[in-house]
Amino acid sequence: MLSVIIPTQNNELALARCLAALVPGAVDGVVAEVIVADRCSSDGTAQVADAAGCRIVSQDTPRQARVEAALAVVERGTWVLVLEPTVALEPGWQREVGSFIDGTERAGRSEEQRAVFRFAFDEFARPKRISQAVVAVRGHLLGMPVPEQGLLAHRTAAHRLLAREGGGMALIGALLGWRKLSVLRSRALVQPQHS
Numbered sequence: 001m002l003s004v005i006i007p008t009q010n011n012e013l014a015l016a017r018c019l020a021a022l023v024p025g026a027v028d029g030v031v032a033e034v035i036v037a038d039r040c041s042s043d044g045t046a047q048v049a050d051a052a053g054c055r056i057v058s059q060d061t062p063r064q065a066r067v068e069a070a071l072a073v074v075e076r077g078t079w080v081l082v083l084e085p086t087v088a089l090e091p092g093w094q095r096e097v098g099s100f101i102d103g104t105e106r107a108g109r110s111e112e113q114r115a116v117f118r119f120a121f122d123e124f125a126r127p128k129r130i131s132q133a134v135v136a137v138r139g140h141l142l143g144m145p146v147p148e149q150g151l152l153a154h155r156t157a158a159h160r161l162l163a164r165e166g167g168g169m170a171l172i173g174a175l176l177g178w179r180k181l182s183v184l185r186s187r188a189l190v191q192p193q194h195s
Contacts, residue, residue, distance in 0.1 A: 001029065001079060001098070001101065002031050002032055002080070002097065002152075003032055003034075003075075003080050004031055004033070004034045004080075004082075004083055005037055005067055005070040005071065005074075005080060006018060006035070006036050006084070007039075007070075007084070008037065009039040010041045010043045011086065012041070012043040012045045014086045014191055015048050015085045017088050018084075018086070018087060018088055019034065019048070019054070021089045021090075021093075024092075025093070028094050032077045033074070033076045033077060036056050036057070036070075037059075037063075037069060038058045038066070039059065046058070057069050057073060078154065079110075079153070079154055079155060080154075080155050080158055081097075084188075084190075088188075089188055089189070090120075090187045090188075093186040096185060096186045100115055110156075111154045111157040112157070112180050113180055113182060114152060115153075115184050116145040116149035116150055116152070116182075116183055116184065117188035118149070118183060118185065118186065118187045119148060119149050119187070119188060120187040148188055149188050152184075
C-alpha cells in the first residue's frame with residue numbers, strides 16, 4: 001500500500017529510530033517497502049538500512065534528485081511517504097494513514113489529495129514549543145509544511161508530475177497544493193539536534 005522514501009546523509013542513529021517507528025506499519029500491512037535515498041554517507045547509515053531490509057539508492061546528488069531517483073524505483077506501494085530520517089512517527093500513525101488512503105480512494109480523489117503529519121519535537125522545552133507553534137501557524141495560514149512533517153501522496157500523481165516537468169523542478173513543492181493538503185492528527189516527532 002505504502003512505499004516510504006527516506007533521504008539520508010550520515011544519519012545512522014536517527015535512521016535507526018525512524019525505521020523502528022515504521023515497524024508497526026509493516027506489521028499492519030500499511031508499509032510495503034522502504035527505500036533509503038542516501039547521499040554517499042560515510043557513517044553506518046547504509047548498514048542500518050540494509051540490516052532493516054530497506055532498498056538503498058545511493059547518489060552524490062542533492063536531496064530532491066535522490067527523492068526523485070527513489071520514486072523512480074518504487075515497486076510495491078501505490079502511495080508514497082517521503083519522511084526525514086530525524087523523524088519518528090508517533091504510535092498509531094499507520095491506522096490513520098490507512099484510513100486516509102482508504103477514504104481518499106473511495107472518494108475517487110487519490111491522485112489529488114496529499115497529507116502531512118503534525119509537527120512536534122520529541123522533548124519538552126519552551127523554545128521547542130514556540131518553534132512548534134510557528135510551524136503550525138505557517139502550515140495553517142500559508143499551507144507550507146516543513147520537510148519534517150513528511151509528505152504522503154499517490155504514486156501516480158508524483159510520476160505524472162515528473163513526466164510533465166521532466167524532473168527539472170522541485171517535486172515536493174509541486175505536490176504541495178494548500179487546497180489539496182490534509183494535516184493528519186498523528187505527529188511527526190522530530191529528534192532534537194544537540195551540539
